[in-house]
Amino acid sequence: MKNEIENIFKQKFYSFEATPSAGLFDTIVAKRAKKKRAIRLWGAAALLITVSTVGIWSYSTKTPEQLTVGTTIDTQQNRNTPTRADKSQGNINGIQETLAKTNQQNYGEEGIKEEVATTKDKRLAKLEAKTPGRQKPTNQKIRTNVNPKNAWADLFVKIDRANPNMDLDKGALYLGNKKQTIDKSTGLHILKGSKTSIPKTPILANTTEDQYSNPTLTKTISTHTKKATEEKSEITAEKGEDIKVSVPLPTGRLVALNKWRLQTSGGIGYASRAISETNKDYINLRNSTESVVVSYQFEANTIYQCSPKWNIQTGLQYTIRNELFEYSKPLYVTEEREVQRTQIIVHPILGEIERSYVETVTDTTSQEVEYTSSQNKFERVSIPIVMERKLYVRQNLSLVAKVGINAGVYSKRVGLLLAINNETQEYTRLPTRKSGINSAMIGLGVLYSITPRVSLLAYPQANLQLNSSTTSNAGFNQNDWGLYSHFGLRIGL
Amino acid sequence: MNQTKTNTKASQLDERELIIGCINNDVQYQQILYKQFAPKMMGVSLRYCNSKMEAEDVLQDAFIKIFDKIKTYRGEGSFEGWIRKIVVFTALKSNDKRVRKFEPGSLENVQEQGFDAKAISMLETANLLSILQELPEGYRAVFNLYAIEGYSHKEIGKMLDISDVTSRTQYSRAKQYLIKLLAKYGIQRV
Structure with missing residues (x-):
């Protein structure tokens, strides 16, 4: 008999059929087509982003050999004002061509004959002849400790020293589209506002050729700098002596062109939530049962430096908001006990009669409290899209500010809360969004450059959830907010 | 065509x-x-x-x-x-996506045994369906999965993210609730 109800329902329903509305199949087909279109669209967008990223990456990590296009050394003698086209499509095939032009103007046709005729292969042959057993350089990237930026700058200054009539102040060195400023007196390459961070390079005059020296350039400068040394006092070489300069071929990547940074940070914070509900008692009850405990946030971002001041960042952000739920529900405990009582009855004939009886009495003997507690944990993974600006720079310190949004991709809530009926309820039973919880972010931080590539950061930031983490079925809105102090590392690529 | x-x-x-x-x-x-x-x-x-x-x-x-x-x-x-x-x-x-309520209604003293099975089977499927739809969602889900689909309480527990003990309890309460609803249709205990 016990299973009879199940059997009846099973018999009735297992093969139960009902006709769905006509046209439902057409809706299914249309919805699938729409879904496919959306997938294709997203796929194309993802492909476009990937291709663009790879494109920008490869452009920004060009090797010096590739820099023959887009690298221009512009002098007053060649032109007065560099044009945009010159910057982007400069056609100097390495430094020797510039030298050839400069020398041609200063020393006439004869001076450059040898140089122009010299090809890369001849240079290599000479190098091999000078240093027996030396392996022929390949096209592979050579990584050295020489700062390639400084090497270009040094070379530029050398050109100036070798050509006394040249007005370097009106010249400019372009790496890609970026105009570089040269400190003529020291030969150091300086960037605006970061003079102190540029390491000092050794004086190149009278140095011996190292394994990366360029014999052609050495010879060229050596041949034509006799005259220059007599006139220019800055050069430390003795008069009449051939100045042998070692010009390291710029190798490795050019740091100035790489605009990508990686950043990772973690922070602790104070985070809570705001509830929108017309029933104020319910909000008060929630506020009295939930208290804030320390929360955490972690970020890993890729940064693209759009300009010296502005950058955009994106990556992943993982937030864990912790909360303590404590609820004490009054619980009255009743106890029944038997009491022996005595009653005196006055009888008209018998007089006073004493009667004893037992009475059961129910007493509220004590008041207990039903205590429930839970460590609530709200996890969220989101993709931040942030813009950051340098507000102030002083030596190695920079003050930066950022603003952006976090697009939520995943969210999980575990723990207890008080339902509208004042009973404890698991968060998993509450209709909450699993994704699409978006928030706005704003922060003000400090960056400290340990080296030109590596910086430490301290970044207090605030997050404010823009849409409710509950769905409309929950009956109330709940928006999280948090203040986090991030500490991390930023590395230039 | x-x-x-x-x-x-x-x-x-x-x-x-x-x-x-x-x-x-x-x-x-x-x-x-x-x-x-x-x-x-x-x-x-x-x-x-x-x-x-x-x-x-x-x-x-x-x-x-x-x-x-x-x-x-x-x-x-x-x-x-x-x-x-x-x-x-x-x-x-x-x-x-909706709140699945597992709280029992006021079902004290409802006995699950001794119902007129014939009377239940005489009911139209449409009527039974409307009775089933009157069940709270949590109960309905457990009842459907156990009594009609034939899943075990362990399987139901995994599907609904609850323990198998909870599934068992919910099923028992669902049945009590169902009997109360059947009583509304004049099907009484024998």
């Missing part, structure tokens, strides 16, 4: 052909599959939902999933069982 062609095709097709046609995204084959299974699956969906409109939404989502995932069907178990499972899971997921 097209209808006749489809019907003829349906009768001639075996399950394997139907599946291959659907894997190839042939709308005609998909329509045959839909026509073959939609009424039965609508019956399943109705048991889990509060209204016909809701059941149709579930059925629609379920068939989109079926057509998307049909290439993953390995032929293990019956094809209808595979489809039914998708419909049931879609319905449960749809219910997840």
Whole structure:
């Protein structure tokens, strides 16, 4: 008999059929087509982003050999004002061509004959002849400790020293589209506002050729700098002596062109939530049962430096908001006990009669409290899209500010809360969004450059959830907010 | 004309052909599959939902999933069982979006034994369905899964993210609630 109800329902329903509305199949087909279109669209967008990223990456990590296009050394003698086209499509095939032009103007046709005729292969042959057993350089990237930026700058200054009539102040060195400023007196390459961070390079005059020296350039400068040394006092070489300069071929990547940074940070914070509900008692009850405990946030971002001041960042952000739920529900405990009582009855004939009886009495003997507690944990993974600006720079310190949004991709809530009926309820039973919880972010931080590539950061930031983490079925809105102090590392690529 | 062609095709097709046609995204084959299974699956969906409109939404989502995932069907178990499972899971997921209440109503002293089984079986399926739909969603889900689909409490626990003990308790309460509802239709204890 016990299973009879199940059997009846099973018999009735297992093969139960009902006709769905006509046209439902057409809706299914249309919805699938729409879904496919959306997938294709997203796929194309993802492909476009990937291709663009790879494109920008490869452009920004060009090797010096590739820099023959887009690298221009512009002098007053060649032109007065560099044009945009010159910057982007400069056609100097390495430094020797510039030298050839400069020398041609200063020393006439004869001076450059040898140089122009010299090809890369001849240079290599000479190098091999000078240093027996030396392996022929390949096209592979050579990584050295020489700062390639400084090497270009040094070379530029050398050109100036070798050509006394040249007005370097009106010249400019372009790496890609970026105009570089040269400190003529020291030969150091300086960037605006970061003079102190540029390491000092050794004086190149009278140095011996190292394994990366360029014999052609050495010879060229050596041949034509006799005259220059007599006139220019800055050069430390003795008069009449051939100045042998070692010009390291710029190798490795050019740091100035790489605009990508990686950043990772973690922070602790104070985070809570705001509830929108017309029933104020319910909000008060929630506020009295939930208290804030320390929360955490972690970020890993890729940064693209759009300009010296502005950058955009994106990556992943993982937030864990912790909360303590404590609820004490009054619980009255009743106890029944038997009491022996005595009653005196006055009888008209018998007089006073004493009667004893037992009475059961129910007493509220004590008041207990039903205590429930839970460590609530709200996890969220989101993709931040942030813009950051340098507000102030002083030596190695920079003050930066950022603003952006976090697009939520995943969210999980575990723990207890008080339902509208004042009973404890698991968060998993509450209709909450699993994704699409978006928030706005704003922060003000400090960056400290340990080296030109590596910086430490301290970044207090605030997050404010823009849409409710509950769905409309929950009956109330709940928006999280948090203040986090991030500490991390930023590395230039 | 097209209808006749489809019907003829349906009768001639075996399950394997139907599946291959659907894997190839042939709308005609998909329509045959839909026509073959939609009424039965609508019956399943109705048991889990509060209204016909809701059941149709579930059925629609379920068939989109079926057509998307049909290439993953390995032929293990019956094809209808595979489809039914998708419909049931879609319905449960749809219910997840709402609050699934597990609190019992005021059902004290309701006995589950001694009901007139004949009287229950005399009821029309439509009436029984409306009784079933009156059950709170949590109870309805457990009752459907255990009594009608034949899942074990352990399996139900996994599906609904509750313990198997909770599933057992909910089922017992669901039955009590159901008996109370049956009483409303004049089916009393004997």
